[in-house]
Amino acid sequence: MLNIFLQQLINALTYGSLIGFIALGYSLVYGILKLINFAHGHIVTFAIFITMSMLTQFLALHTLGFILALSLALIITIGVTIVLEIVAYRPLRRSNRLSLIVSALGAGMVIENAVMLIWGPNPRVFPDINFFQGTINLNGVVVSELNLFILFLNIVVMSILYLFINKSRTGIAIKALSLDYQTAQLMGVNINKIIVLVFVLGAILGSAGGILIGLTYKTISFNMGFEYGLKAFIAAIIGGIGSIPGAMLGGLIIGILQTLSAGYISSIWANVITYSLLILLLIVRPRGLLGQKDIEKV
Amino acid sequence: MTKLLIQNLSKQFAALVALDNISLELETNKIYGLIGPNGSGKTTLFNCISGVYKPSSGNITFAHHSIINMAPEKIAQLGIRRTFQTIRLSSELTVAENIYAGYHHYSKHNFIQALFNLKGYRQDEIHCWREVHRAAKLLDIEPHLRLKVKTLAYGIQRKVEIARAIISQPQLLVLDEPAAGMNESEKIELTHIIKQIQLQNITILIIEHDMHMISTLCDTVFVLNHGKLIASGSPTEILNNKQVISAYMGDEHA
Amino acid sequence: MKRILLLPLFILMCKLVVAQTYIIGVQAPITGSFASEGQGINNAIQLLVAQTNAAGGINGDTFKVVTCDDQGNPQNAVICAKTLVDAGAKVVIGSYSSTATEASQAIYAKAGVIQTSDATANNLIVHAYPTYFRNSFNDNIEGNFTADYFVNIKKYKRIVILGDFSAFSTGLSASVINNIKALKGNIVYTGKITSGDNDFRAILTKIKALNPDVIYYSGYFIEGALLRSQEVSLGIKADFVGGNSNDNPQFLKIAGSKAKGSYLIGLPLPQQLDSQQAQQFVADYAKKYNSPIPSIWTITNADGLLTVFAAMKAIKTNDPILVAKYIHGSIRNMPCLTGYMTINNQGEREGNIYQVSQIQSNLKYKVVYH
Numbered sequence: 001m002l003n004i005f006l007q008q009l010i011n012a013l014t015y016g017s018l019i020g021f022i023a024l025g026y027s028l029v030y031g032i033l034k035l036i037n038f039a040h041g042h043i044v045t046f047a048i049f050i051t052m053s054m055l056t057q058f059l060a061l062h063t064l065g066f067i068l069a070l071s072l073a074l075i076i077t078i079g080v081t082i083v084l085e086i087v088a089y090r091p092l093r094r095s096n097r098l099s100l101i102v103s104a105l106g107a108g109m110v111i112e113n114a115v116m117l118i119w120g121p122n123p124r125v126f127p128d129i130n131f132f133q134g135t136i137n138l139n140g141v142v143v144s145e146l147n148l149f150i151l152f153l154n155i156v157v158m159s160i161l162y163l164f165i166n167k168s169r170t171g172i173a174i175k176a177l178s179l180d181y182q183t184a185q186l187m188g189v190n191i192n193k194i195i196v197l198v199f200v201l202g203a204i205l206g207s208a209g210g211i212l213i214g215l216t217y218k219t220i221s222f223n224m225g226f227e228y229g230l231k232a233f234i235a236a237i238i239g240g241i242g243s244i245p246g247a248m249l250g251g252l253i254i255g256i257l258q259t260l261s262a263g264y265i266s267s268i269w270a271n272v273i274t275y276s277l278l279i280l281l282l283i284v285r286p287r288g289l290l291g292q293k294d295i296e297k298v
Numbered sequence: 299m300t301k302l303l304i305q306n307l308s309k310q311f312a313a314l315v316a317l318d319n320i321s322l323e324l325e326t327n328k329i330y331g332l333i334g335p336n337g338s339g340k341t342t343l344f345n346c347i348s349g350v351y352k353p354s355s356g357n358i359t360f361a362h363h364s365i366i367n368m369a370p371e372k373i374a375q376l377g378i379r380r381t382f383q384t385i386r387l388s389s390e391l392t393v394a395e396n397i398y399a400g401y402h403h404y405s406k407h408n409f410i411q412a413l414f415n416l417k418g419y420r421q422d423e424i425h426c427w428r429e430v431h432r433a434a435k436l437l438d439i440e441p442h443l444r445l446k447v448k449t450l451a452y453g454i455q456r457k458v459e460i461a462r463a464i465i466s467q468p469q470l471l472v473l474d475e476p477a478a479g480m481n482e483s484e485k486i487e488l489t490h491i492i493k494q495i496q497l498q499n500i501t502i503l504i505i506e507h508d509m510h511m512i513s514t515l516c517d518t519v520f521v522l523n524h525g526k527l528i529a530s531g532s533p534t535e536i537l538n539n540k541q542v543i544s545a546y547m548g549d550e551h552a
Numbered sequence: 553m554k555r556i557l558l559l560p561l562f563i564l565m566c567k568l569v570v571a572q573t574y575i576i577g578v579q580a581p582i583t584g585s586f587a588s589e590g591q592g593i594n595n596a597i598q599l600l601v602a603q604t605n606a607a608g609g610i611n612g613d614t615f616k617v618v619t620c621d622d623q624g625n626p627q628n629a630v631i632c633a634k635t636l637v638d639a640g641a642k643v644v645i646g647s648y649s650s651t652a653t654e655a656s657q658a659i660y661a662k663a664g665v666i667q668t669s670d671a672t673a674n675n676l677i678v679h680a681y682p683t684y685f686r687n688s689f690n691d692n693i694e695g696n697f698t699a700d701y702f703v704n705i706k707k708y709k710r711i712v713i714l715g716d717f718s719a720f721s722t723g724l725s726a727s728v729i730n731n732i733k734a735l736k737g738n739i740v741y742t743g744k745i746t747s748g749d750n751d752f753r754a755i756l757t758k759i760k761a762l763n764p765d766v767i768y769y770s771g772y773f774i775e776g777a778l779l780r781s782q783e784v785s786l787g788i789k790a791d792f793v794g795g796n797s798n799d800n801p802q803f804l805k806i807a808g809s810k811a812k813g814s815y816l817i818g819l820p821l822p823q824q825l826d827s828q829q830a831q832q833f834v835a836d837y838a839k840k841y842n843s844p845i846p847s848i849w850t851i852t853n854a855d856g857l858l859t860v861f862a863a864m865k866a867i868k869t870n871d872p873i874l875v876a877k878y879i880h881g882s883i884r885n886m887p888c889l890t891g892y893m894t895i896n897n898q899g900e901r902e903g904n905i906y907q908v909s910q911i912q913s914n915l916k917y918k919v920v921y922h
Contacts, residue, residue, distance in 0.1 A: 011754055216751075263754040
């Protein structure tokens with residue numbers, strides 16, 4: 001019985017951290033720019049497909065090919081993100097928030113359709129890699145090497161991000177920016193540079209989540225960004241949007257609720273149970289678990 | 299020596315002429331006052347100097363650079379820092395973090411150094427905290443450094459803003475109504491602090507309504523009315539200038 | 553103004569052109585999750601029509617294919633049905649899934665358009681539309697075959713039945729469960745997963761605790777492959793048996809080496825059909841499209857069109873109402889690509905060509921029971 005519970009917990013944590021990776025992108029961008037970047041899920045899809053193409057290109061049979069494919073895919077994704085920021089968000093930075101959201105939604109549709117046109121509407125299969133394929137069996141509790149890697153990466157990424165925001169000089173600038181653009185600018189912060197950096201960071205985190213999803217579940221499709229994006233967005237809200245540990249926590253909570261309700265109550269009702277509980281949670285804590293009040297000018 | 303030179307500066311918003319052919323000159327290491335009735339264009343002038351607005355015509359030269367086409371962050375990096383009429387601090391961050399934010403451009407370490415706590419980062423960190431403490435000491439807010447801004451009294455928040463502006467060792471400090479909302483004793487303390495800042499070789503331009511403070515502090519006072527520079531001179535000259543008196547009285551009593 | 557005047561004339565001209573050729577509609581998921589299946593069906597119908605036209609057509613008519621993509625969902629299925637009826641289709645092949653087929657049935661029936669589909673859900677014939685007939689076998693035949701294999705042949709003692717929420721999977725699950733109960737088999741767990749989800753480890757871990765000896769999945773190949781690979785990853789030793797819609801090359805791609813050992817209950821694979829007619833068709837298809845036939849469903853749909861052609865030839869008219877009337881009850885043991893075609897009065901295909909294949913270590917299917 002304990003074994004089964006532990007296994008469910010591991011299932012929950014690995015699924016939850018995948019969602020959490022994508023949620024980090026939402027939270028980071030919102031925390032700094034107060035923008036819900038609805039194109040994020042589709043950027044993640046783009047990253048998955050471009051990685052798939054690159055992996056196929058470099059055959060992915062050797063670690064070097066894998067690293068090469070990953071780096072190229074990441075560079076292209078970063079490029080797309082920068083273009084997106086310049087074309088779709090920058091011109092609207094000073095307009096009202098609603099037009100920015102509409103622009104984000106529109107950008108998301110453009111990317112989704114571009115992915116469909118480039119890679120076709122059919123579901124594709126993410127290529128196999130030749131490492132992280134084994135499993136570890138601890139007294140009936142099975143953990144795959146990939147799962148372990150995901151959990152490990154989760155902790156590393158969270159720590160680096162935390163240090164980056166709180167310790168580096170760019171981190172200070174990012175914090176200053178969360179105040180308001182103009183004041184930050186008048187304190188000598190190059191806001192264009194920092195805003196692009198925030199988008200790029202979000203895209204990198206999302207891509208990492210996306211690639212791990214590809215490796216874990218194999219099957220990918222052009223419209224997957226919507227569902228994962230939505231779940232990650234919910235995770236970011238639950239954790240307290242704007243909070244970095246909150247995004248991960250939100251992902252993990254969704255993973256745990258969904259796994260435990262499917263595992264112990266009913267697979268049919270798992271989604272209903274999960275999202276009802278999350279609504280309850282938001283009624284009790286409208287700002288999410290680790291959410292703070294919006295930073296206000298005094 | 300000339301620090302800031304404004305030549306024939308005009309700023310127009312649609313039909314409204316906010317600044318009309320302003321020319322003035324600030325010299326190194328002096329304190330200047332900028333006064334005028336509400337809506338006379340004082341803050342617009344500040345916004346032109348700090349790069350928030352692009353002037354419609356005219357030129358602004360700072361330390362031999364024309365700055366009218368510079369991005370606000372470049373102007374700030376060149377050494378012009380300012381405060382705001384309404385306080386703009388991050389209320390969730392501590393006093394120290396807020397002040398540190400003003401120092402962003404001058405810290406030299408990179409992320410790798412920070413991540414592994416390397417020598418460059420540690421040195422920079424020590425240097426930076428020395429600067430934060432220096433600024434805080436000057437403003438007499440050292441005891442509050444670790445507190446969140448939102449927990450502090452209004453007068454102290456005002457001082458935090460000034461500390462954030464001077465931490466980067468600016469050459470020109472532009473203060474927009476620093477004494478607004480302060481009581482008499484706080485104003486006297488602030489006057490003393492601004493004198494101290496001047497001693498750090500900083501030129502100061504200050505908008506203030508408190509004439510007593512202006513006349514105690516300023517070497518030269520400029521008077522704006524309806525976007526025009528109507529007078530400039532020593533505080534005593536200005537206080538006795540008929541045009542100035544009618545500009546103020548006319549608005550209030552006519 | 554001129555343009556408005558020209559419009560009725562234009563429509564009239566279109567009608568005139570349409571009247572000269574006999575339109576065969578294809579309603580299939582050309583895009584979306586079932587795209588490979590939909591494209592296969594469309595290709596096969598195009599091929600058959602080209603061959604028939606080359607042979608001079610039937611009863612003086614030549615044929616033309618109009619295709620509509622329903623993406624496998626009911627909303628688009630309704631739009632497609634209206635589009636194809638408006639385009640003047642007299643015969644429609646499709647759709648692939650029961651859900652999309654069900655949504656479009658009434659429209660075709662009302663317009664007097666013959667519809668034939670590979671969809672297997674039992675409820676497709678409850679309305680007994682006189683123009684609808686099935687070119688594959690209904691769930692109950694597969695359910696009966698599956699139950700017999702589980703209980704009498706493999707002698708499974710602890711059976712798990714999983715499905716998704718689609719009309720097809722729900723129907724097939726119900727039929728398998730009823731037939732197993734009739735044979736006094738022991739079902740330890742019945743559950744559903746959401747198609748489109750990727751992570752089924754929670755429900756599989758729960759199943760693992762029940763110590764089953766077989767997990768049966770009645771849904772489609774993508775989730776089937778994910779279930780199989782996650783089952784193996786979790787160290788569950790139970791056999792995996794997929795229902796007929798797990799027959800797709802994607803199953804092997806997604807599950808990879810973890811597909812080894814899993815079973816598939818369904819109709820024969822295209823390459824396993826032994827008649828010369830079938831082998832010729834498989835070869836023609838490969839030659840024309842430069843890719844193999846994606847699944848048996850491509851061929852049952854081709855059989856559907858061949859049945860219509862056979863009926864036209866038999867009664868020497870192409871009138872859809874008369875052709876449909878002839879098909880319901882008069883087509884008996886007609887040789888076709890998938891064996892013999894028999895359609896009863898309800899439009900149900902009779903007979904049984906089900907078989908069990910197992911995926912070998914070289915990732916090829918091997919028939920182990922039929």
